[in-house]
Amino acid sequence: MTSYQPKEYKSDQTVRWCPGCGDHAVLTVLHKAMAQIGVPPEQIAVISGIGCSSRLPYYMNTYGFHTIHGRGGAVATGVKTARPDLTVWQVAGDGDCLAIGGNHFIHEVRRNVDVNLLLLNNKIYGLTKGQYSPTSARGFVSKSSPYGTTEDPFVPAELTFGARGTFFARSIDVVLDVSQEVMAAAYNHKGCSVVEILQNCMIFNNGIHNRVSDRATRAERTIHLVHGQKMLFGKDNEFGLVQDGFGLKAVTIGEDGYTLDDVLVHDAHCQSNFLHQQLAMMDGDTLPLAIGVIRDVEAPTYETDVAAQVEDVKQKHGFHSLREMILAGDTWQVK
Amino acid sequence: MEQNKVQFRHSIVVRFSGDSGDGMQLAGNIFSNVSAGVGDQISTFPDYPAEVRAPQGTLGGVSGFQVHIGHGVHTPGDECDVLVAMNPAALKQNARFLQRNGVAIIDIDTFRKQDLLKAEYTTDDPYTEIGLKAQVVEVPITSMVKAALDGRGMDPKSVLKCRNMFALGLVCWLFNMPVEQALTFLKHKFARKPEVYEANAIVVRGGYDYGHNIHATVSTYRIKTDDVRPGTYTDVNGNTATAWGLIMASEKSGLTLFLGSYPITPATDILHELAKRRDLGVKACQMEDEIGGICAAIGASFAGNLAVTSTSGPGLALKSEALGLAVMAELPLVLIDVQRGGPSTGLPTKTEQTDLQQALYGRSGECPLVVMAALSPTDCFHSAFEAARIAVEHMTPVILLTDAFIANGSSAWRIPDEDEYPAIHPNRVPDDVAANGSWHAYDRDERGVRYWAVPGTPGLQHRVGGLEKDYTTGALSNNPNNHEHMVRARQQKVDNVALDIPELEVKGNPDADTIIVGWGGTYGHIYTAVEQLNAAGHPIAMAQLRYINPLPRNTREVLSRYKRVIVAELNSGQLARYLRSLMPELPISQINKVQGQPFLVAELVDGIMATTNN
Numbered sequence: 021m022t023s024y025q026p027k028e029y030k031s032d033q034t035v036r037w038c039p040g041c042g043d044h045a046v047l048t049v050l051h052k053a054m055a056q057i058g059v060p061p062e063q064i065a066v067i068s069g070i071g072c073s074s075r076l077p078y079y080m081n082t083y084g085f086h087t088i089h090g091r092g093g094a095v096a097t098g099v100k101t102a103r104p105d106l107t108v109w110q111v112a113g114d115g116d117c118l119a120i121g122g123n124h125f126i127h128e129v130r131r132n133v134d135v136n137l138l139l140l141n142n143k144i145y146g147l148t149k150g151q152y153s154p155t156s157a158r159g160f161v162s163k164s165s166p167y168g169t170t171e172d173p174f175v176p177a178e179l180t181f182g183a184r185g186t187f188f189a190r191s192i193d194v195v196l197d198v199s200q201e202v203m204a205a206a207y208n209h210k211g212c213s214v215v216e217i218l219q220n221c222m223i224f225n226n227g228i229h230n231r232v233s234d235r236a237t238r239a240e241r242t243i244h245l246v247h248g249q250k251m252l253f254g255k256d257n258e259f260g261l262v263q264d265g266f267g268l269k270a271v272t273i274g275e276d277g278y279t280l281d282d283v284l285v286h287d288a289h290c291q292s293n294f295l296h297q298q299l300a301m302m303d304g305d306t307l308p309l310a311i312g313v314i315r316d317v318e319a320p321t322y323e324t325d326v327a328a329q330v331e332d333v334k335q336k337h338g339f340h341s342l343r344e345m346i347l348a349g350d351t352w353q354v355k
Numbered sequence: 356m357e358q359n360k361v362q363f364r365h366s367i368v369v370r371f372s373g374d375s376g377d378g379m380q381l382a383g384n385i386f387s388n389v390s391a392g393v394g395d396q397i398s399t400f401p402d403y404p405a406e407v408r409a410p411q412g413t414l415g416g417v418s419g420f421q422v423h424i425g426h427g428v429h430t431p432g433d434e435c436d437v438l439v440a441m442n443p444a445a446l447k448q449n450a451r452f453l454q455r456n457g458v459a460i461i462d463i464d465t466f467r468k469q470d471l472l473k474a475e476y477t478t479d480d481p482y483t484e485i486g487l488k489a490q491v492v493e494v495p496i497t498s499m500v501k502a503a504l505d506g507r508g509m510d511p512k513s514v515l516k517c518r519n520m521f522a523l524g525l526v527c528w529l530f531n532m533p534v535e536q537a538l539t540f541l542k543h544k545f546a547r548k549p550e551v552y553e554a555n556a557i558v559v560r561g562g563y564d565y566g567h568n569i570h571a572t573v574s575t576y577r578i579k580t581d582d583v584r585p586g587t588y589t590d591v592n593g594n595t596a597t598a599w600g601l602i603m604a605s606e607k608s609g610l611t612l613f614l615g616s617y618p619i620t621p622a623t624d625i626l627h628e629l630a631k632r633r634d635l636g637v638k639a640c641q642m643e644d645e646i647g648g649i650c651a652a653i654g655a656s657f658a659g660n661l662a663v664t665s666t667s668g669p670g671l672a673l674k675s676e677a678l679g680l681a682v683m684a685e686l687p688l689v690l691i692d693v694q695r696g697g698p699s700t701g702l703p704t705k706t707e708q709t710d711l712q713q714a715l716y717g718r719s720g721e722c723p724l725v726v727m728a729a730l731s732p733t734d735c736f737h738s739a740f741e742a743a744r745i746a747v748e749h750m751t752p753v754i755l756l757t758d759a760f761i762a763n764g765s766s767a768w769r770i771p772d773e774d775e776y777p778a779i780h781p782n783r784v785p786d787d788v789a790a791n792g793s794w795h796a797y798d799r800d801e802r803g804v805r806y807w808a809v810p811g812t813p814g815l816q817h818r819v820g821g822l823e824k825d826y827t828t829g830a831l832s833n834n835p836n837n838h839e840h841m842v843r844a845r846q847q848k849v850d851n852v853a854l855d856i857p858e859l860e861v862k863g864n865p866d867a868d869t870i871i872v873g874w875g876g877t878y879g880h881i882y883t884a885v886e887q888l889n890a891a892g893h894p895i896a897m898a899q900l901r902y903i904n905p906l907p908r909n910t911r912e913v914l915s916r917y918k919r920v921i922v923a924e925l926n927s928g929q930l931a932r933y934l935r936s937l938m939p940e941l942p943i944s945q946i947n948k949v950q951g952q953p954f955l956v957a958e959l960v961d962g963i964m965a966t967t968n969n
Contacts, residue, residue, distance in 0.1 A: 031818070033830060062813045065658070070821075078818050078831065083810035085657050086649070086820025088680050093616075094647040098654025099810075101640060102613050106810050127643040133546070230910065247474070326638055333633040342602045345635060346770050350488060351589045354769070 022060070022214040026051035029061055031081045042193030042219035044072050046140060049196050050076075050109075053203035063086050064107045066339040067096040069121055072114035072147050073140040073219070084240050090121030093128040095320070096135045102227075104323040107207070110137045115145050122154070129183035129212045131322040139176055140193075144225035147345045160222075177300030177314065180214045181293045187213040188300060189313040192233045193220055198244060198311050205313045232304040241304040245312040247288040250280065253298075253308050260284075261307070268298050270307050288316040356411040366396075368432035369526055371519070372449040373441030374411050375418040378519035381544075382439075383420030386526055389536045390424035398423040400431030401705075411471040412465075417448040424530075426957075437529070437573055438489070441496070443481055444474035450485050455834045456590045456765050459489040459575040459815070460525065460551075462518065464497035488590075492571065495720040496521045496562075501704060504554055513551075517558040524562025529573050534563045569946065570620040572704045572763055573762025586769040593761040593876075594621075596768065597691055598628035600739030601663055602635055603771075607740075608747055608779035610661035614639040615651030617670065620703045621759040622693035625665040645673035649690070653677060656686040657819070659809035663742060667692040667700065668710045670756075678752055679718045679831040682845065684819040685805040687746035691739070694758040696951035705951030706760035708925040710876060714754040715904055715933065721842050723849040726904040727751040728875030732761045732767040739899060749852050750805045755931040756903075758925075760953045766796045784808050784815060797830035797841075827844070853905040859913050860896050867894035869919040869967050871946075874900040874930050876952055881923055884959035895963060898929070911938050921966050923959060 029051045037043045048182035054064070066080035068074035068090035077084030083106075087095045096110040117125050117139050128135065131242040144162065145151040151164035153242075155176065180188045187209040189202035199217060206213035218229040232241050243253035243261065261268050262281030271278040290296070301333040303309055339345040369386065371379040380401055387397045404420035409416035423432040434454035440446035441463040453459060471481060480485045482491060500521050504514050520541075527534045538556050545552035562909035565571075591599070605612035613639065629639040636658070640647040649664040656662035666674065671692045681688045694710045696702025714726045725745055735757055740753040779917040784806040789796045796817035799805055808815035817829065825832035826840050861870070863885040873881045878899045885897045898913060900906070914920050915938075922931040923946040931945045946962040948954060 049541075060813070062816055063811060063812050065696065067654070077820070080818075081816055083657075083816050084818035084820075085654070085684070086675055086818065086822060087653070088821055091646060091650040091677065094642065094650035095654035095657070097640075097642075097647075098613070098615055098651030098656075099636060099658045101651065102611065102655035102658040102660040103810065104698075123643055124647055309574065326640070330633045330636055332640065334636060336635045338636075341773065342599060342606060342635060343770060343773055345632075346589060347587065349589060351587050351770065353586075354588055355585050 022058070023236050024055045024060070026055045029054045029081055030175065031079055033078050035079050036075065037072060038223055040222040041072070041139065042142065042217075043076070044222070045193045046073070046138065046195060046199065046217055046219065047076060047079055049199040050138070053200045053207075056200065056204055057207050059107045060329050063105070064109065065099050066109045066111065067099060068092050068111040069116040070147070071111045071116045071145075072221075073111055074116060076111045090116055090119070091124060092116065093121055093124035093135075093137070095103045097128055097131065097133045100133050100135055101323045101326055104134070104327055109348065110134045111136050112139055113146075114141045114143060114176070115153045116155045117174065118179065126179065126183040127178055129185045131318050132186055132209050132211040133322045134212070134324070135338060136203070136213045137215065138203070138277055139214060140219045141176060141216055142219045142225055143173075143220040143228050144221050146224050150183055150224035166222065175301060176214065176216045178297065181297050181300070181315070185315065186211040186317050187216055187313075188216070188296070188315045188320045189213070190216045190218070190300070190309075190311050192218045192229060192242070192311060194233050195238075195311060205316065209316050211319055232309045241308055243302075243308040245288070245347060247286055247313060247316070250283045250285055252283060258291065259308075268302070268307060288313050291317055315332045366423060367437070367530065368423045368433040368435040369437045369439070369530075370419055370421045370449060370452055371439045371522060372417060373410070374416050374445070374446035376411065377418075377441050378516065379418055379439075379441070380420045382519040382523040383422050385537050385540045386532070387422045387424060387959040388540055389527065389532045390422070392536050393532065394427060394719060395424040398431045405543075407660065412442055412444055414444050414448055414471055414474060414554065417445045419445070419449055421452070424779065427432060437526065439526065441518060441522065441799040442474065443470050446481065446487075447474055447476070447485055450487050450489075453489050454697045455488050457489050458492060459487065459740060460492045460494060462494050462496035463493035490573070494525065495566070497559045499561060499565065500558055503557050505962065507554060513554070517555055520558040521562035521565075524564075525566045525571065527559075528563045529571060534559060543660060545594075546744055556857065568569045570704050572621065572759070583899060584769055588767050588769050590765050591622075591733060591736070591768045592763055592765040593729065593735040593757055594624035594693065594763070596733055596735035597626050597729070597739045597755075597757060597762075598625050598632070600736040601629070601661070601743055602637065603736070603776055604631060604740045604743030604747075605637070605661050607776055608661055608743070610659070610747070610781065612637045613652060613655035613660040613662045614665065615642050615648040615655065615662070616640070616665045617642055617645045619645070619667045619670045621695055621762050622665045622667045622670070622691065624762070625643070625693070626693060645670040646677060649674040649677040649688075652688060653681050653684070653686060653900030656681070657684070658842055659807070659811075661747060662687065663689040663691065663743075665693070667693050667695050667703075668697045668701070668713065671710060671713055675718050676864065677723050679720065680821050681752040682718070682722045682724055683821050685845070685848075686752075686819070687750055687751045687807070688752040689742045689746050690752060690754045692754060693754050693762045694756055702951040704759065706876070706925065706953055707875070707949065707951060708758060709929070709949065710756060711874070711903070711926065711933070714756055721846070723846050723904070725749070725751055725849060725852055726756065727753060727902055728756040728900065729761060730875060730901055731900055732764045732766045732880035734878070734901070735761060736768070740776060741901075743853055743857070744777075745855070747779050747781050748804075749802070749848065749855070750782055751809060756875055758876040778839070789815060789894070795827065797824050798829070798867050800846075801955050802851050803844060806824040830911070850905050853908045856902045857908060858909040859897050859900070860914060861895040861898050861909040864889050864894040865896050867896045868917060869921060869963070870896040870898060870914065870917040871921045871923055872898050872900065872914070872930070872934070873923045873965060874903060876926060877923060880954040880956055880959060883956045884963065887956065887960055888963060893964070893967070895967075903930070906937070914938065914941055918942065920965065921943065921963060923947075923954070923962070925954065927951065
């Protein structure tokens with residue numbers, strides 16, 4: 021198998037995001053992840069909607085389609101269903117994916133189309149210069165909510181699970197190794213893989229993710245989940261997650277009678293999403309924010325089943341041509 | 356062009372049939388009275404059983420009542436357009452009166468095994484057994500009547516006696532008859548039994564509302580083809596012919612056919628037919644909404660399929676932004692708009708030609724695309740093929756306008772031989788260009804058409820999208836002069852399609868002073884009217900437009916030969932306005948109708964006479 025370098029996935033276009041934007045890091049990691057995965061650039065289609073992050077296809081040396089606001093999911097569904105042999109990536113922001121594109125998003129997830137969806141969540145509309153988004157916290161002050169919003173946000177993971185998602189992973193723009201790990205995992209998962217990347221907008225929402233992204237406190241406020249491994253976090257893995265009734269609790273190993281044996285082992289492949297949801301809803305406040313692959317289960321994919329059904333029906337009562345099909349119906353001769 | 360004639364279908368024949376105790380005569384009588392009340396001529400024919408009281412559900416107990424309504428009605432009619440059969444025995448006895456491809460409305464609740472036995476069926480498949488060649492509408496009449504009258508304390512027998520009224524209500528819906536008038540007749544009949552009236556009224560309304568809710572439609576028009584070339588024929592309606600024309604284009608281009616769609620009356624049957632055609636390799640996908648439908652199609656087109664989306668007027672409105680994307684990305688796409696009465700939800704089951712301006716202009720920016728219109732049910736095949744051919748060979752979205760009238764109307768159709776249609780050539784990047792690595796995404800050929808580089812091809816990776824691109828490099832550009840250059844390039848590309856379509860053909864008497872111009876599905880009516888006028892010694896020419904944007908290249912030359920140009924269309928003057936904007940010198944007058952109904956031939960004859968006498 022040919023091996024690829026990250027630069028082979030990079031187009032010749034000048035990247036035009038603002039200096040310091042989290043999108044730069046995501047792009048660089050994506051180039052690396054694609055080289056690691058090793059699918060040839062011509063076998064890849066990168067689809068996006070509209071927004072800052074949706075410019076990403078222009079910076080890829082793959083096939084790329086920058087579509088219209090919110091509709092990347094529907095376009096990606098068409099690409100993958102038409103051509104299951106292609107590897108399809110989709111890039112969307114929180115407004116693109118969860119506001120104007122909310123309907124396409126939930127149905128793309130429900131159908132389990134094999135698309136790797138990078139959801140860059142900066143909790144703000146950047147391209148239109150600073151309005152609150154569907155992931156902005158209640159009370160968030162922005163140009164379009166000068167007195168604070170009076171609505172609750174979506175949690176992307178919760179929406180994904182509500183739409184019966186089969187894969188959800190999370191990373192933070194500055195945590196490059198985890199971003200690359202979850203992108204590769206998204207590729208390996210057959211089905212709709214939702215990867216939320218918490219991304220910083222320097223201009224309109226600077227520092228919105230600081231609580232979890234800040235290098236000084238990140239070890240205590242995030243937990244890197246890995247399938248089959250104990251749920252430990254902290255600089256020296258001194259903390260762990262344990263079951264607490266129907267919920268979760270963070271404990272210090274060796275205190276209050278908790279030992280390493282009490283700490284939960286992550287099972288991303290569990291069909292039930294009950295615990296995945298608990299893990300995904302942790303927000304870095306009383307419980308650490310979960311990064312890494314939270315859920316990764318197998319299920320039939322839409323495009324595979326469409327293609328299989330076409331083959332099956334063709335086998336069973338297929339016709340060689342339209343004419344043959346029509347002639348098999350009710351006809352008469354005129355001489 | 357085939358010789359389509361709409362034949363005297365200004366009248367319809369409905370046959371009500373059931374057990375002699377089912378009250379079919381009453382339902383039929385009320386229906387004919389209501390029809391007379393709206394100005395129709397009527398002729399009725401009761402068909403009683405020989406036995407006064409044969410056992411229920413048996414062949415001997417069937418009674419029928421045939422109603423012929425409309426204009427020029429002198430007999431009860433030989434064959435019926437619609438047969439209402441309240442049980443299997445009634446269907447068996449009356450199916451022979453139903454014309455080929457007519458509509459059979461049956462009470463499916465009465466088609467249980469024991470009912471079939473009583474009516475002497477020998478198989479489980481009653482339709483095949485009696486050789487029924489009809490569109491069967493299966494309605495659970497008995498159970499809906501029971502539900503409608505639930506809680507009124509009526510005995511079961513009285514409840515069942517109201518079934519005829521459900522059928523009456525449904526037929527009133529189908530033929531646009533005022534249900535209130537039916538109720539007035541009932542009130543009169545049951546003046547002394549208000550509780551019976553009330554129960555019947557509830558059920559009549561129930562039947563009417565059921566028709567409304569399921570968007571029940573029947574085509575009451577039969578388009579007959581004079582042009583009987585030898586060959587193998589079948590019956591086809593416009594929606595099916597549209598689906599088949601697209602499949603033919605898929606075969607002729609070697610591209611997989613992909614449909615992204617969302618259910619909408621009266622276009623849904625295209626989705627139904629293409630969903631069935633997995634047996635021919637078609638990928639039909641029902642998406643989450645209209646926008647999803649077109650966007651999935653655009654994605655499939657980007658990926659290299661022959662991509663189609665089907666809809667009606669309100670859906671076209673929802674798709675307009677995505678159409679702009681397809682124009683900007685210069686990808687092939689066919690959009691079928693089966694026009695219905697508008698605006699908004701309007702008259703969802705009725706026909707109109709009111710989406711022309713939306714198709715021509717309904718997008719942001721300067722956003723040219725090809726607009727076509729199919730002329731008849733069978734022409735939907737040809738027009739759909741042409742729409743796909745133009746889309747693929749000219750890398751442009753094409754809107755094909757059909758309408759509820761031709762979509763549901765059916766006609767005998769000669770099945771074309773495989774070599775009657777040409778191969779379609781996708782505009783692939785030439786090998787030498789691909790090989791030397793000099794290709795850019797928006798390079799154009801000598802016709803101004805972009806090339807179609809399909810994902811998976813090594814060395815042709817490129818990016819397209821809604822943002823303006825540089826004419827030469829295909830990179831993002833907001834250079835003012837480049838933008839204007841690209842606006843013109845997109846327009847020129849669509850204008851050049853005129854070089855690749857047939858010239859406008861004149862029919863009727865080409866030497867007349869007056870030409871009548873129509874477009875799309877009014878062809879049969881206009882053709883019939885023109886034929887009648889010429890036969891009566893009033894010379895008149897006609898031209899029917901299938902290609903609207905761009906127009907056939909000889910359009911101006913043809914129309915300028917006439918002293919009068921009458922534009923007839925089922926809207927307030929959309930084509931007339933379009934032609935005036937392009938050819939202000941033409942002496943255009945108009946015949947318009949916006950009632951959700953097709954033209955009547957007589958209306959056209961009168962309209963033309965009135966105009967030419969001025």
